[in-house]
Amino acid sequence: MAVTRFAPSPTGYLHIGGARTALFDLIWAKNTGGKYILRMEDTDQSRNSPTAARQVMDDLSWLGIKWDEGPIIGGPAGPYFQSERLDIYDKYIQRLLTAGKAYYCFDTAEELERMRKEASDKKQNFLYPRPEEFPTKADAEKAKAAGRDVVVRFCMPDEEIIVEDVVRGQVRFRGKEISDFIIQKSDGFPTYHLACVVDDELMGITHVIRGQEHLMNTPGHIAMQKAFGFKTPVYAHLSVIVSQGGGKMSKRERAKVLKAAIKKEQGLDKAKLAAIGGISVAEIEEFLSGDAMPDTPAIDAMAAYLKVELPEINIIDFFKSGFLPEALVNFIALLGYSAPIDKEIMTLQELIDSFDPTRFNKTNCLFDRKKLLAFNTEHIKMLDEDKLLSRYKDFLAAVNSPAAVADDTLLRKVIKACSGARTLAEIDHKSRFLFTADDKVEYDQKDIEKVLLKNDGEGLAMLGLLKEKLAELKEISEQSIENLLRRIAEQKQVGLGKVAQPLRVAICGTTISLPIFESIEMLGINATISRIEQVIKKYSKGS
Numbered sequence: 396m397a398v399t400r401f402a403p404s405p406t407g408y409l410h411i412g413g414a415r416t417a418l419f420d421l422i423w424a425k426n427t428g429g430k431y432i433l434r435m436e437d438t439d440q441s442r443n444s445p446t447a448a449r450q451v452m453d454d455l456s457w458l459g460i461k462w463d464e465g466p467i468i469g470g471p472a473g474p475y476f477q478s479e480r481l482d483i484y485d486k487y488i489q490r491l492l493t494a495g496k497a498y499y500c501f502d503t504a505e506e507l508e509r510m511r512k513e514a515s516d517k518k519q520n521f522l523y524p525r526p527e528e529f530p531t532k533a534d535a536e537k538a539k540a541a542g543r544d545v546v547v548r549f550c551m552p553d554e555e556i557i558v559e560d561v562v563r564g565q566v567r568f569r570g571k572e573i574s575d576f577i578i579q580k581s582d583g584f585p586t587y588h589l590a591c592v593v594d595d596e597l598m599g600i601t602h603v604i605r606g607q608e609h610l611m612n613t614p615g616h617i618a619m620q621k622a623f624g625f626k627t628p629v630y631a632h633l634s635v636i637v638s639q640g641g642g643k644m645s646k647r648e649r650a651k652v653l654k655a656a657i658k659k660e661q662g663l664d665k666a667k668l669a670a671i672g673g674i675s676v677a678e679i680e681e682f683l684s685g686d687a688m689p690d691t692p693a694i695d696a697m698a699a700y701l702k703v704e705l706p707e708i709n710i711i712d713f714f715k716s717g718f719l720p721e722a723l724v725n726f727i728a729l730l731g732y733s734a735p736i737d738k739e740i741m742t743l744q745e746l747i748d749s750f751d752p753t754r755f756n757k758t759n760c761l762f763d764r765k766k767l768l769a770f771n772t773e774h775i776k777m778l779d780e781d782k783l784l785s786r787y788k789d790f791l792a793a794v795n796s797p798a799a800v801a802d803d804t805l806l807r808k809v810i811k812a813c814s815g816a817r818t819l820a821e822i823d824h825k826s827r828f829l830f831t832a833d834d835k836v837e838y839d840q841k842d843i844e845k846v847l848l849k850n851d852g853e854g855l856a857m858l859g860l861l862k863e864k865l866a867e868l869k870e871i872s873e874q875s876i877e878n879l880l881r882r883i884a885e886q887k888q889v890g891l892g893k894v895a896q897p898l899r900v901a902i903c904g905t906t907i908s909l910p911i912f913e914s915i916e917m918l919g920i921n922a923t924i925s926r927i928e929q930v931i932k933k934y935s936k937g938s
């Protein structure tokens with residue numbers, strides 16, 4: 396029975412890599428009938444925010460990743476925000492200090508910098524020079540009173556540490572090549588390393604699943620577990636996810652795209668852009684000239700203002716692009732893992748039931764968006780009608796679509812008419828004509844040319860006829876509309892396309908739309924006729 400935990404540092408939205416970790420935490424725990432804990436690692440006072448913690452929880456919930464213990468629901472090992480557990484960490488830090496396995500340091504930033512430089516000049520890794528004799532508590536207090544920053548460092552043992560990793564096999568580290576790292580910062584907060592090791596023990600964690608970037612931290616964690624007499628959990632470090640551009644999928648990629656767009660923009664009002672992003676002009680300048688990166692909400696707001704599409708990285712980006720959580724879960728679970736089942740489209744339950752920890756891959760895995768689109772298409776088909784409607788309504792609200800106010804009956808029809816759609820955004824896009832005022836329909840000039848004006852205005856003439864015939868229609872239904880259009884095509888001895896396409900352009904502004912009979916039925920005869928009149932007026936010769 397595995398007890399797992401997802402332990403995000405709530406610094407921003409949940410991204411694709413974090414979601415994969417969270418998902419395998421859940422899958423592993425549930426496959427073994429175990430328990431899945433959510434723990435907020437919010438010990439970095441400068442970077443963590445309660446809004447980000449909320450967002451991470453919302454994103455997990457949207458994905459259907461439910462925790463058994465953690466924030467909101469509580470549990471016997473709480474509190475689950477590390478910032479509320481400081482007294483616990485203090486006790487453990489004290490234990491190491493007393494046992495001589497940790498020591499106080501009070502170097503200034505300049506002193507540390509000098510030591511680092513000396514090491515790099517000699518082309519060596521920086522190893523903190525452990526003092527022969529450790530400073531006492533009184534020494535530390537004196538240094539603090541003199542204005543120095545006091546931290547506590549852990550004594551790395553001089554021995555080989557072997558990480559038995561489920562994904563990578565045995566990975567060996569030499570303790571003496573790892574610097575004595577900080578376990579308590581000068582603000583009194585523990586570092587991630589200390590808090591993580593203590594909590595994994597106190598929360599009874601048996602399996603630690605996390606991204607490969609943490610593998611380097613693991614020997615230090617194992618050394619601390621030994622120093623405390625804790626058990627070492629099973630480790631699984633999941634492979635790196637790379638984007639199609641070749642880089643690591645990270646929020647830096649979004650910032651990079653935005654930065655390029657801002658730089659390209661001519662005569663940009665930076666003060667306005669800053670106000671939209673909720674940041675200062677100085678921060679924009681810093682962003683443009685260096686490595687500084689605004690927060691995700693600021694980046695999103697500025698991108699929306701400049702109408703720049705940013706690459707999807709965060710779970711919320713995929714939500715707003717119209718992906719279903721079911722599809723995303725299915726897709727994410729196959730990043731760096733191959734399920735022992737003979738099919739790719741799977742539900743979360745199937746992933747849980749078939750889980751096999753020997754099937755993780757070591758090599759980097761590619762985020763293939765086309766594959767995600769294919770998965771999404773399948774999951775849209777698979778989802779039951781009510782669930783799909785509710786997902787669609789959430790999506791419409793999130794993207795502020797004018798369709799968000801439509802009633803369920805109409806939305807159900809829209810969804811049905813869009814069968815085969817790859818994303819919810821596609822459904823919204825194709826049905827926008829239903830939620831646009833007649834005089835606000837935007838006409839695609841190429842389609843107007845091709846479908847209405849070509850061959851001496853053949854399409855326009857067809858619209859004239861259609862207008863009359865539609866007005867005479869007694870009963871309005873998909874069927875009666877279909878009958879009418881087919882009859883006209885027959886009488887005129889043309890294919891149905893010659894009748895349907897002009898109509899499509901007239902009511903939607905483009906030839907890309909839903910099936911025509913359903914479209915007219917949903918839009919209603921009056922709006923259809925008024926759009927036809929509008930187009931005839933606008934594009935007839937001499938007008």
Ligand code: GLU
Nearest residue numbers: 402403404436591605609
């Ligand atoms: N707080 C760490 C992170 O967000 C968690 C690492 C771990 O799972 O140990 O990367």
